[in-house]
Amino acid sequence: MSSALNKMTVEDFDVKGKKVLVRCDFNVKMENGVITSDKRIVASLPTIKYLIDNGAKVILCSHLGRPKGEVNPEFSMKPVAARLSELLGQEVKMADDVVGESAQSLAADLKEGEVLLLENVRFEPGETKNDPDLSKKFASLAELYVNDAFGSAHRAHSSTTGVADYLPAACGYLIQKEIQFIGGALENPKRPLVAILGGAKVSDKIGVITNLIDKCDTLIVGGGMAYTFMKSLGHQIGNSLLEADKVDLAKEMMEKAEAKGVKFLIPVDNKVGREYDPNTEAMIVNSDEIPDGWMGLDIGPETQKIFADAVKDAGTVIWNGPMGVSEWANFASGTVAVATAIADSNAISIIGGGDSAAAIQKLGFADKMSHISTGGGASLEYLEGKELPGIAALNEKK
Numbered sequence: 001m002s003s004a005l006n007k008m009t010v011e012d013f014d015v016k017g018k019k020v021l022v023r024c025d026f027n028v029k030m031e032n033g034v035i036t037s038d039k040r041i042v043a044s045l046p047t048i049k050y051l052i053d054n055g056a057k058v059i060l061c062s063h064l065g066r067p068k069g070e071v072n073p074e075f076s077m078k079p080v081a082a083r084l085s086e087l088l089g090q091e092v093k094m095a096d097d098v099v100g101e102s103a104q105s106l107a108a109d110l111k112e113g114e115v116l117l118l119e120n121v122r123f124e125p126g127e128t129k130n131d132p133d134l135s136k137k138f139a140s141l142a143e144l145y146v147n148d149a150f151g152s153a154h155r156a157h158s159s160t161t162g163v164a165d166y167l168p169a170a171c172g173y174l175i176q177k178e179i180q181f182i183g184g185a186l187e188n189p190k191r192p193l194v195a196i197l198g199g200a201k202v203s204d205k206i207g208v209i210t211n212l213i214d215k216c217d218t219l220i221v222g223g224g225m226a227y228t229f230m231k232s233l234g235h236q237i238g239n240s241l242l243e244a245d246k247v248d249l250a251k252e253m254m255e256k257a258e259a260k261g262v263k264f265l266i267p268v269d270n271k272v273g274r275e276y277d278p279n280t281e282a283m284i285v286n287s288d289e290i291p292d293g294w295m296g297l298d299i300g301p302e303t304q305k306i307f308a309d310a311v312k313d314a315g316t317v318i319w320n321g322p323m324g325v326s327e328w329a330n331f332a333s334g335t336v337a338v339a340t341a342i343a344d345s346n347a348i349s350i351i352g353g354g355d356s357a358a359a360i361q362k363l364g365f366a367d368k369m370s371h372i373s374t375g376g377g378a379s380l381e382y383l384e385g386k387e388l389p390g391i392a393a394l395n396e397k398k
């Protein structure tokens with residue numbers, strides 16, 4: 001696998017006067033045609049502004065929801081064009097189609113610094129099939145291609161991957177930052193490298209654990225998935241989450257870590273509840289003393305200290321997944337403790353998408369983190385060591 005760290009970026013192109021097709025992630029949350037969070041549009045602004053400021057003719061595209069290859073006004077990009085135009089303080093022209101007559105003629109008429117948004121790329125049935133005909137049509141709109149949609153970089157679609165076969169291709173600032181931090185941590189981390197994995201399922205994170213065992217100095221497992229590991233040590237886990245078919249694998253992973261000299265930490269104590277309920281009766285018990293009829297819903301105070309200690313001296317921390325049912329105040333303190341320890345450390349800190357990112361935002365720690373990934377599924381696949389097609393397709397720096 002070639003290194004993603006050497007991919008061309010938007011700054012490696014001479015964009016003046018050129019038509020540049022940019023794949024953005026404008027898959028915003030909407031309710032009844034109204035955008036309820038414009039975070040993803042805001043996140044795309046640095047690349048778009050760079051192109052405007054440097055005299056490019058900017059052609060943007062994205063998917064929105066799952067229209068499944070059919071034109072469906074419910075998934076039109078029009079509300080995105082309106083919001084983007086407010087944010088940029090200039091008109092954003094809106095094509096009536098993706099690569100049809102409207103897109104072709106508006107793209108051809110663009111002047112330097114102007115911005116055009118194409119319709120939802122998933123209105124085209126070829127998009128998710130990475131159809132070469134569609135990829136060529138995308139390419140025919142522009143002279144250069146920039147991918148800035150990290151959230152879709154794990155998908156080999158026409159607008160994320162195929163189009164790069166026909167145009168010079170570079171990454172935008174969002175993908176550049178993902179490569180710099182996640183790629184940097186995997187390829188050449190500041191040590192010690194500490195990975196903290198939580199969340200509900202071992203099966204979701206097996207690939208990540210397997211890849212990181214070969215790279216980390218310390219691997220920490222908390223959250224619901226930790227109970228499968230405890231079970232593999234012969235502990236009674238009561239009614240805690242268990243993936244019975246993963247117990248042997250959990251044991252193998254801990255043995256592998258030991259053989260490699262990687263510290264593998266799992267909870268030594270837990271906050272257990274009677275029922276899966278936010279207000280259930282709760283108590284703290286050691287990991288080998290979870291009584292029948294109780295379930296582990298958060299890591300305990302001793303574990304919080306051990307995990308925080310491991311983070312304190314880290315050079316790099318990668319965190320993905322909550323330490324307990326962090327949606328419930330009574331079982332959020334393990335996740336808060338880990339978030340606080342990361343915020344207080346001098347480590348390079350990389351937060352995977354989803355619940356851990358939400359916890360960091362809620363606590364107001366976002367600006368204390370080096371990097372919060374903009375793609376949940378994509379960041380997991382990246383951490384699994386997989387090559388992301390949307391990044392692999394980009395040109396290398398000369």
Ligand code: AMP
Nearest residue numbers: 199200201223224296297321323324325
């Ligand atoms: P994931 O999407 O795999 O990162 O998992 C996140 C989910 O795991 C959250 O909804 C948490 O409520 C859940 N979770 C974390 N710890 C536990 C636990 N000990 N028992 C049940 N669910 C948990």
